[in-house]
Amino acid sequence: MKINKNVTSLGNSIQLLKMIVGKTVSGIYVVMWPPLGEDNPRNIILALILELETGECLLIDTDDNQYSILVKEISKETHDYVLSEIEGRISFWMHHSDTNLPILKNEVFLVNANSTLGDKIGREIKSIILLNIGEEDLNPYGVKIIFENDSYIFSFSSTYGNSIQSERFMNFLNPLKVNEHLGNCLELDVNLIN
Numbered sequence: 001m002k003i004n005k006n007v008t009s010l011g012n013s014i015q016l017l018k019m020i021v022g023k024t025v026s027g028i029y030v031v032m033w034p035p036l037g038e039d040n041p042r043n044i045i046l047a048l049i050l051e052l053e054t055g056e057c058l059l060i061d062t063d064d065n066q067y068s069i070l071v072k073e074i075s076k077e078t079h080d081y082v083l084s085e086i087e088g089r090i091s092f093w094m095h096h097s098d099t100n101l102p103i104l105k106n107e108v109f110l111v112n113a114n115s116t117l118g119d120k121i122g123r124e125i126k127s128i129i130l131l132n133i134g135e136e137d138l139n140p141y142g143v144k145i146i147f148e149n150d151s152y153i154f155s156f157s158s159t160y161g162n163s164i165q166s167e168r169f170m171n172f173l174n175p176l177k178v179n180e181h182l183g184n185c186l187e188l189d190v191n192l193i194n
Contacts, residue, residue, distance in 0.1 A: 009063055009068075009070050009071075009072070010063075010068060010069070010138070010139070010140075012071075012072070013069050013070055013071035013072070014071075014130075014138075014190060014193055016058060016071045016072070016073065017071055017128045017130075017143060017190045018128075018190055018191055018193075019056075020050070020052060020056070020058065020125055020128070021125055021126070021127060021128055021190065021191060022124065022125065022126075023052045023053065023054055023056075023124065023125055024052065024053045024122065024123065024124045024125075025050055025051070025052060025053075025120055025121055025122070025123055025124075025125065025147075026051050026052060026053045026121065026122070027049075027050070027051030027110075027111070027121065028048070028049065028050060028051070028111035028117050028118075028120060028121060029048075029049035029051075029077050029079060029108050029109060029110055029111060030046055030047075030048065030049075030083060030086065030108075030109040030111065030117070030164065031046065031047040031048070031049060031059075031061075031106050031107070031108050031109075032044065032045065032046050032086065032089065032090075032106065032107045032109065033045040033046075033104075033106055033161070034089075034093040034104050034105075034107065035090060035093045035094055036093050036094075036096060036101075036104065037093075037094070037096070038093070038094050039094065041090060041094075041170075042158075042163075043159075043160040044090060044160075044163070044170075045160060045161035045162055045163070046162060046163055046164045046170070047059060047060065047061035047062075047106075047155070047162050047164070048060045048061070048153065048155045048164045049074070049077050049108075050145075051076065051077075056073060057073065057074050057075065057076050057077065058071055058072065058073055058074070059071070059072050059073075059074045060143060060145075060155045061155070061162050062141075062156075062157040062161060062162035067133075067139070067141045067157050067179065067182070068139055068140065068141060068157070069130075069140050069141065069142060069143055069155070069157075071143075077108055078108065079108045079109060079110035080107050080108050080109070081107060081108075081109045081110070082109060082110050082111075082112055082115070083109045083110065083111045083112065083115040083116065083117065083118075084112075084114075084115055085109065086109050089107060089109075116166070116168040116169040117153065117166055117168075117169050119151065120147055120151065120153060120166070123147045123148060123151070124147065124148065125145055125146070125147060126146050126147055126148055127146045127189060127190075127191070128143055128144065128145055128146065128189075128190040128191075129143065129144040129146065129187045129188065129189060129190070130142075130143055130187070130188040130189075130190055130193070131143065131144065131154075131156060131175060131176065131185055131186075131187060132185065132186045132187075132188050133179060133182045133183045133184070133185060133186075134182075134183045134184070134186070135186060138188075138193065140188070141156055141157045141179050141182075142154060142155060142156025142157060142175055143155050143156070143190075144175070144187070151166070151167065152166060152167070153165075153166045153169075154166070154175040156175040156178065156179075157179070158178045158179065163175075
């Protein structure tokens with residue numbers, strides 16, 4: 001399988017994912033683009049930031065082409081809210097009118113130990129699976145980060161942008177089927193990619 005050369009960030013993204021297998025997550029942030037006027041929570045655009053005990057901080061998102069992963073190292077993030085406030089922020093934006101509109105910018109939510117993704121903090125990343133469409137080109141639309149006890153976080157592209165989910169967070173899409181209109185999904189261990 002060859003890497004899709006049209007996605008310039010893909011090779012680097014895969015190398016960064018390989019690098020974090022076996023490392024422990026020390027912090028998690030969820031990044032949300034304000035869903036102004038959106039009528040369906042399934043269409044909310046979310047990205048994931050992982051801080052590792054070794055000091056790296058990675059953004060896991062969707063590349064500009066909407067159907068390919070983007071992983072890049074970033075500086076340590078500051079947050080606007082804690083994750084328990086995300087439903088209130090979603091409601092605020094979904095029901096906000098165009099008058100008196102605040103500045104649209106990403107909102108960053110800190111995941112603390114008591115939140116729905118908090119059980120991943122302090123845990124080692126056991127493996128990472130790429131969600132790939134087709135068997136010819138390597139062009140993954142998502143990743144599944146697996147922790148011990150089969151706990152996981154998905155980050156994947158859908159029609160509207162990137163989404164994230166786990167066993168307990170925003171679990172209403174099937175990441176393995178969300179893009180099946182593009183072809184069958186193959187699950188590929190990132191460490192088996194050359």
